[in-house]
Amino acid sequence: MTQVLDLRKKPKKVALPEELPRQERGSLKAAKESPRQTLASTSPPSKEPPQISWEAPSFYFNPQKKYLALLVIALATGGGAMLLWNRDTLTAIFLILSSLVLVLYSNKRPDVSKIKIDQAGVVVGENLYYYKDLKSFWIHYDPGSLKELSLESRKWYLPHIKVSIENNDPLTIRSLLINFLAEKEHENSLVDIIARKIGL
Numbered sequence: 001m002t003q004v005l006d007l008r009k010k011p012k013k014v015a016l017p018e019e020l021p022r023q024e025r026g027s028l029k030a031a032k033e034s035p036r037q038t039l040a041s042t043s044p045p046s047k048e049p050p051q052i053s054w055e056a057p058s059f060y061f062n063p064q065k066k067y068l069a070l071l072v073i074a075l076a077t078g079g080g081a082m083l084l085w086n087r088d089t090l091t092a093i094f095l096i097l098s099s100l101v102l103v104l105y106s107n108k109r110p111d112v113s114k115i116k117i118d119q120a121g122v123v124v125g126e127n128l129y130y131y132k133d134l135k136s137f138w139i140h141y142d143p144g145s146l147k148e149l150s151l152e153s154r155k156w157y158l159p160h161i162k163v164s165i166e167n168n169d170p171l172t173i174r175s176l177l178i179n180f181l182a183e184k185e186h187e188n189s190l191v192d193i194i195a196r197k198i199g200l
Contacts, residue, residue: 052176053114053116054114055115056115057112075096111125121134122134122151129161133153135153135154135184136183137150137177137183138186140188147166147170
């Protein structure tokens with residue numbers, strides 16, 4: 001069987017790299033020369049947001065309870081004396097109950113909480129404090145005794161949130177927090193000073 005060739009249909013011409021438009025030739029040449037470079041430019045480098053995390057006790061614990069023991073004895077003695085002389089029964093009961101509460105609280109050991117500072121806020125254990133709910137921060141750093149981060153809440157009924165920074169670098173913590181919060185010195189209240197002295 002013979003094959004018939006139609007010479008009127010011309011075969012399609014394949015475009016060679018020289019016949020391509022100038023823009024396409026440039027992009028083809030660049031892809032051939034540096035394929036790795038084009039792949040790197042299309043996918044942006046993945047960078048994790050900055051964060052700091054550590055573990056610390058949930059509150060300050062002072063094992064020496066000398067002043068606390070004196071306070072408990074004074075409250076219990078005062079309450080007992082008021083009951084004996086029938087001065088004021090309600091105040092006497094209040095003083096005795098206060099001494100019992102202090103005894104129970106003094107035996108409580110602090111839990112170890114996970115603390116994390118990132119771009120969303122400050123996480124202390126189970127609680128997340130967003131930066132929008134905080135006004136300012138201050139780092140109390142005395143290498144001999146006090147090493148804590150203090151956060152001031154926008155809510156009037158919340159006291160300052162105090163977090164122990166343990167052996168972390170305070171400058172690293174400050175350099176992250178200064179991007180989101182104002183730095184303002186927080187004075188220790190009289191209650192904080194007394195509680196630290198008596199070992200609470």
